[in-house]
Every structure is written in structure tokens, then in C-alpha cells.
Amino acid sequence: MTVPGAEQLLNLWERHHAAHPLRRALALLEAAWPQADALAWAQVPVGVRDAWLLRLFEELFGPQLRTVADCPRCGERLEADFLAADIRSREPAPPAQPLHWQGAGCSAAYRLPTTEDLLQAAAAGADAKRALLRRCIVQARQGRRTIAPEALPDDAAAGIADAMAAADPDADVRLGLSCPACGHAWRLGFDIVAYFWGELSDWARRTLAEVDRLARAYGWSEQEILRLSPTRRQLYLELLRA
Structure with a gap:
């Protein structure tokens, strides 16, 4: 440094x-x-x-x-x-990628979001979350059929987003607060x-x-x-x- x-x-x-x-x-x-x-x-x-x-x-x-x-x-x-x-x-070292998720009748291989992904997704406006998934999902399947990332059902998309957050905890820091009043x-x-x-x-x-x-x-x-x-x-x- x-x-x-x-x-x-x-x-x-x-x-x-x-x-x-x-x-x-x-x-x-x-x-x-x-x-x-x-x-x-x-x-x-x-x-x-x-x-x-x-x-x-x-x-x-x-x-x-x-x-x-x-x-x-x-x-x-x-x-x-x-x-x-x-x-x-943890120490700032990325996990091995791609990562894998399965649930809701779907499966996906994905990588963790980067700053470049966030910048590009922000340009999508209201569709930013879906745009981020489209950039980060390497492959998506529904049953045995390969589908486009944007075709994933909402519950599958939410599950993948949660898995991303769990795999990269320093990206979503939360402070525990308690009101004295x-x-x-x-x-x-x-x-x-x-x-x-x-x-x-x-x-x-x-x-x-x-x-x-x-x-x-x-x-x-x-x-x-x-x-x-x-x-x-x-x-x-x-x-x-x-």
C-alpha cells in the first residue's frame, strides 16, 4: 500500500x-x-x-x-x-468462481458482482436488479432446459441474489443498533x-x-x-x- x-x-x-x-x-x-x-x-x-x-x-x-x-x-x-x-x-480475497445455486426448479452458475457490473446495471434504471443478474449469471437452467438469465422466475432470481450476498458478506455490511429511548x-x-x-x-x-x-x-x-x-x-x- x-x-x-x-x-x-x-x-x-x-x-x-x-x-x-x-x-x-x-x-x-x-x-x-x-x-x-x-x-x-x-x-x-x-x-x-x-x-x-x-x-x-x-x-x-x-x-x-x-x-x-x-x-x-x-x-x-x-x-x-x-x-x-x-x-x-475476512481477509479481502475473492472466493473461487463461478458459484452455483439451485432451487425453485432452477439452477444457475454465477459470479459475484463487481463495480463495473454495478455501474452498468445502474444505467438500467428501475430494472437495475435484473440487469445485474443478467451480467453476473453465467448459465441458467429451468429443469433440464437452458434459459436466458432474464427468464428466471422471480423467486429464483431472489434466491440467487441472496446467495450472492451470502458469498460476499463485505458487500452488504449491517450494523446492529438499539434505541436507548x-x-x-x-x-x-x-x-x-x-x-x-x-x-x-x-x-x-x-x-x-x-x-x-x-x-x-x-x-x-x-x-x-x-x-x-x-x-x-x-x-x-x-x-x-x-
Whole structure:
């Protein structure tokens, strides 16, 4: 892993702030593991991608994460802190593929969805789930007859989707939450792609504000300020506040 420095991170954030969230994820991975470009990262299973993103997040921002949610029963706002280790299910290595599913009078060989699959399926709009299955099912059969993936009955399609999720658990992380006000317990989905970019955006804006203040006070260039360690930047900012 090559942990991006402050200047590289700011440049990445600026270039991709208007990009599709999945494109942002690929850019982050490419920056940290440049031996594989964005096209290569787009071909790995989603859960593997997210496990590597979580590892990069820890290197940049530490192991602590926080979520804010409203209780679906009483509306109470609650915050929950957790560690990256709490949601990491395994080492980021893809299972052997293709995988196989059987049920509801049908069978299928399939592979796990990738970022490229999600991007292409999203273009299908309301038919995104079926479009994703069409891309990921290698072969489908109903009884002894080979059929097109889109011809699978709804219950078979749902069964395959559930099997995909079970085979790639890091692609669908759920946090167990309990409301202190009413005692209601539920599971909340956690999206490392959105969370990572949100934290990166907050960091970028804080860093630019620090650069602005130090540049005004000392006449340093942005590049000179970003080359300072975070600790040294904070010490200079404390001197300005004194």
C-alpha cells in the first residue's frame, strides 16, 4: 500500500468531487495501490473492493468510525461508534468462481458482482436488479432446459441474489443498533464508499481552511504548507491562536 499524502489526497478529492460515487472508490484504490489501475479494480467483487477501502480508511483516518441514525420506531436520534475490525468479516480475497445455486426448479452458475457490473446495471434504471443478474449469471437452467438469465422466475432470481450476498458478506455490511429511548433494535446498512468520501470531504475542507490561515499569516505557498506534518501544522495554528 502507498498511503496518499495530503497534496495527493486534495488533488484526488478535487478531481473526483463531481464523479459517480463508485468512480470515486476506484480512484481511491488506484491511488493507494497504483500497481492496479481503476479498470482492474472495477473487476474485483464488490466486497473485496470494500474490504480494501476499509483498510485504506484505517491508514488515513484511524480505526474508529461513527454512524448517526434515527430510530425507525420513535424517531430518537442516536450516534454509534464502532471499529473497522467490527465490520471486517475476512481477509479481502475473492472466493473461487463461478458459484452455483439451485432451487425453485432452477439452477444457475454465477459470479459475484463487481463495480463495473454495478455501474452498468445502474444505467438500467428501475430494472437495475435484473440487469445485474443478467451480467453476473453465467448459465441458467429451468429443469433440464437452458434459459436466458432474464427468464428466471422471480423467486429464483431472489434466491440467487441472496446467495450472492451470502458469498460476499463485505458487500452488504449491517450494523446492529438499539434505541436507548424505546428499546427498538434494528440493523442499519453501512456503505464504506459513501462514508469514506464524506470523511475525506470533511478533511479536505478543514485542511484548506488551515492552508488559508497559514498562508495569510506566514506567506507560505499551499505546497509548502501541505508538506508540513499534521502535527507541525497544528502547532503553527496554535501559535496564531495564542
